[in-house]
Amino acid sequence: MQAFERQLASAGWRPGLPPAHAGAPARPEPSAARVAQDGFAASAQHPGLLFFHAGPFNADLAQAAAQRLRQRLDELDAPRHAKERLLRVFSALARHLARPGPDAAEPQGRIAVGGLGEHFWVLCSRRLPSDQVARVRARLDTLRLLSADELAVLNPSEHRFDTLSEVAGAPDEPGPEEGDSGWLQVACNSSAPIEYGFSRPLPDGGAQLHVRAWI
Known part of the structure; x- marks a missing residue:
């Protein structure tokens, strides 16, 4: 859990999990940056926890994890569209x-899924090499500028980030589209x-990326 603690968060990050009676945050921009504390430890103890994994991650494990989450969701009385959206988000983050990484070593990561009132949340963390930190930050910042209406008409398989940056009015950095x-x-x-938030820089210039999505 230490990789998720004592991180300096961006303006998009809120520390910890809210109490079980709280709802998901509204789409307007959140408050100023603050320090996230013990996020994964909190999620692992949350009463709404549906899935948790920490350790090696590969394509086969990601597929098995999605199948396990689907089985858990079949047991829940929740709207079908919410379950489908959760599975899409989970699969994208698991991939x-x-x-x-650049050294071709098996990646390590953490991912947790839970329910909170009428909403679901997904929390994940992984190490990014130094050459990816700025690009991922720029991509996530661009997506945060898009409104719910703008996102509703986008197709993830058809739109490139240069087009999205024009819509959001944000500068774009050239580079491969893999993962975007x-x-x-x-x-x-x-x-x-x-x-999202980044931990303090690692000795090699990389950083630990922490992401949370609400469904």
């Missing part, structure tokens, strides 16, 4: 966790802007 459609998938299926 992100399963992407190997996954972030768009998360944003399009969430009921609030993606929340």
Whole structure:
């Protein structure tokens, strides 16, 4: 759990999990940046926890995890569209966790899923190499600028980030599109802007990325 503690959060991050009676945050921009404390430890003890995994992550495990979550959701009396959106978000984040780093070593990550009132949440964390930190931050910031109406008409498989940046009025950094459609998938299926934060820089210049989505 230490990788998720004592991180300096961006304006998009809210520390910990709200009490079980609270609802999901509204789409308007959240308050100023603050320090997140013990996020994964809180999620692992939350009464609405549906799924939790910490450790190695690969494509096979991501697929098995999605299947296990689907089985858990079949047991719940929740709207079908919410379950489908949750599975799309979970699958996109699980694929992100399963992407190997530059050293081709098996990636390590954490992912948790839970229910909170009428909403679901997904929380994940993974290490990013130094050459990806700025790009991922820019991508997530761009998605946070798009309104719910703008996201509603987007197709993650058809839109590129240069087009999205024009809509959001944000500068775009050139680079490969691999993985970008996954972030768009998360944003399009969430009921609030993606929340994210980076841990303090690691010795090699990389950082631990922490993401939470509400459905």
